[in-house]
Amino acid sequence: xxxxxxxxxxxxxxxxxxxxKDLIIYPNYEVQDWWRCTxxxxxxxxxxxxxxxxxxxxxxxxxFGTGFDSRxxxxxxxxxxxEKEGIPFEVLPTNEAGLRYNKCFNEGKQVAGVxxxxx
Numbered sequence: 001x002x003x004x005x006x007x008x009x010x011x012x013x014x015x016x017x018x019x020x021k022d023l024i025i026y027p028n029y030e031v032q033d034w035w036r037c038t039x040x041x042x043x044x045x046x047x048x049x050x051x052x053x054x055x056x057x058x059x060x061x062x063x064f065g066t067g068f069d070s071r072x073x074x075x076x077x078x079x080x081x082x083e084k085e086g087i088p089f090e091v092l093p094t095n096e097a098g099l100r101y102n103k104c105f106n107e108g109k110q111v112a113g114v115x116x117x118x119x
Contacts, residue, residue: 004025010117010118011117020117022034022036022116022117024047026050027054040067050062054085054112059087060087060110061112062111063101063112064089064092065094066092066097067093068095
């Protein structure tokens with residue numbers, strides 16, 4: 001059974017609950033609305049709570065959804081931090097990231113998802 005039931009521009013349905021803002025799915029299945037300091041840029045500060053969680057709990061993978069048109073840019077500092085922690089990550093357009101997240105989830109992996117759900 002998929003964790004993400006539906007995803008399309010401006011909307012994501014997770015376990016039957018509808019979200020219309022960018023969001024983070026934590027490995028413990030907690031979903032939080034997510035706001036960045038700069039609209040189409042993801043900085044280290046924007047994902048610090050997730051990175052803190054990951055360093056304490058461990059993780060198999062982080063999936064970044066950069067928007068349906070891939071407009072969100074992720075800063076190199078995030079990649080460097082994940083590499084230092086030994087956590088694999090993937091950066092994909094949000095529609096592909098949703099599919100990849102579900103695949104990892106269904107394989108039983110501890111996965112986190114960071115999704116920009118518009119452009």
